[in-house]
Amino acid sequence: MVPRYSRPAMTAIWSSENRYRIWWAIEVYAAEAMGTVGMIPADDAAIIRRAFDDDVLGEIDVPAIDTIEEVTKHDVIAFLTWAGEKLGPERRWLHQGMTSSDVLDTSLAVQLKQSAELLIADLAALLAVLKRRAIEHKLTPTIGRSHGIHAEPVTFGLKLAQAYAEFDRNLARLKAARDEIATCAISGAVGTFANIDPAIEAHVAKELGLTPEPTSTQVIPRDRHAMFFAVLGVIASSIERLSIEVRHLQRTEVLEVEEYFAPGQKGSSAMPHKRNPVLTENLTGLARVVRAAVVPAMENVALWHERDISHSSVERFIGPDACITLDFALARLTGVIDKLLIYPDRMQANMDRMGGLIHSQRVLLALTQAGLSREESYALVQRNAMQVWGSDGKLQLLDLLKADPQVTAKLSDAELEDLFDLDYHFKRIDVIFKRVFGV
Numbered sequence: 001m002v003p004r005y006s007r008p009a010m011t012a013i014w015s016s017e018n019r020y021r022i023w024w025a026i027e028v029y030a031a032e033a034m035g036t037v038g039m040i041p042a043d044d045a046a047i048i049r050r051a052f053d054d055d056v057l058g059e060i061d062v063p064a065i066d067t068i069e070e071v072t073k074h075d076v077i078a079f080l081t082w083a084g085e086k087l088g089p090e091r092r093w094l095h096q097g098m099t100s101s102d103v104l105d106t107s108l109a110v111q112l113k114q115s116a117e118l119l120i121a122d123l124a125a126l127l128a129v130l131k132r133r134a135i136e137h138k139l140t141p142t143i144g145r146s147h148g149i150h151a152e153p154v155t156f157g158l159k160l161a162q163a164y165a166e167f168d169r170n171l172a173r174l175k176a177a178r179d180e181i182a183t184c185a186i187s188g189a190v191g192t193f194a195n196i197d198p199a200i201e202a203h204v205a206k207e208l209g210l211t212p213e214p215t216s217t218q219v220i221p222r223d224r225h226a227m228f229f230a231v232l233g234v235i236a237s238s239i240e241r242l243s244i245e246v247r248h249l250q251r252t253e254v255l256e257v258e259e260y261f262a263p264g265q266k267g268s269s270a271m272p273h274k275r276n277p278v279l280t281e282n283l284t285g286l287a288r289v290v291r292a293a294v295v296p297a298m299e300n301v302a303l304w305h306e307r308d309i310s311h312s313s314v315e316r317f318i319g320p321d322a323c324i325t326l327d328f329a330l331a332r333l334t335g336v337i338d339k340l341l342i343y344p345d346r347m348q349a350n351m352d353r354m355g356g357l358i359h360s361q362r363v364l365l366a367l368t369q370a371g372l373s374r375e376e377s378y379a380l381v382q383r384n385a386m387q388v389w390g391s392d393g394k395l396q397l398l399d400l401l402k403a404d405p406q407v408t409a410k411l412s413d414a415e416l417e418d419l420f421d422l423d424y425h426f427k428r429i430d431v432i433f434k435r436v437f438g439v
Contacts (some may be wrong), residue, residue: 014320033203044090097196115323116178121331134160142347186215218307229297236290243280259341293318356397370410
């Protein structure tokens, strides 16, 4: 993780201290259940539980655990050794019938669930801002572009409503991914429950807010993790899509929107006039980092037989990196949209630059409705439109059409003028907004 792109709450989830706290909880809940089913003495199970409630571990001494691991070469054993020193003879019951993956995989499930909860809150905050600004600019005219070229009018609010709908789908995907990843496996070596009662797993799962894994091998199946990281990758792509929209619209030649530029902010070390879209450029880069976790997560699905650890090193990277980076990116995007400077006059001026070409389809349709074939109608409109295209703003399509006898033979001047009404394009914005926002 990079501190520059990290936020404290998400970083804490992936800290060594939090991981060891989760490990300790798993061991204690397992011992508690073992005492209930008679696997270990109930009195010793109660002592272990009291130690947990009394927080006998205190501050997690990560360097001490690391020192033990230098000898054991095994992280779970190192932790159990350190934690056991805080207990009496009852420490011998820790980890009874369990395997390391029971602790590691269940702990990872908790961390991913905790991360998902933060990301869900991030998405909710972004959606709130998108909705507010979409309603604010519901009828702010701007040009829609296809292939980067002026097409037909839209509104800026519609652009934001489209983003809202996309991130709302992402919210549903993330909730499903959270639920799918939140499973617990306390099934012992190769997942047969030979040395541990399934009731132990059920109790640990309940205490941790997880669901028992229906059938593990010695690990929780990695298709669950692949889906989780794939969803993070999709969310990152949505972040990039909206960021690129802002970046394009901030270009000097367009300048329809602009990232907020704070007092005292500097855009360039060399050119004092610069105001660059640095936040959305940053978000484009961060999206690549999150998506970089997707392919390794997919490759982790294919483990050997009942278990190998080829996935382990991968997840130590992609777990914290993807979650921490996406958390930061969502918060940054929310700030960008919240403070985005929007210039309606420039939007109108950009539409006007093309001499009315943005209304060409309405003329085409009107000519076909007046009796011409589509081919004839298209040729008439395109012939006049191409003159406007090459006039550098000096000609207007409406004027050329009024002067074209083949056009005026079918459409009066008043009918042509009506075809250039900008508001016509927005008559069903309410329908779209109701679909998106339900209001």
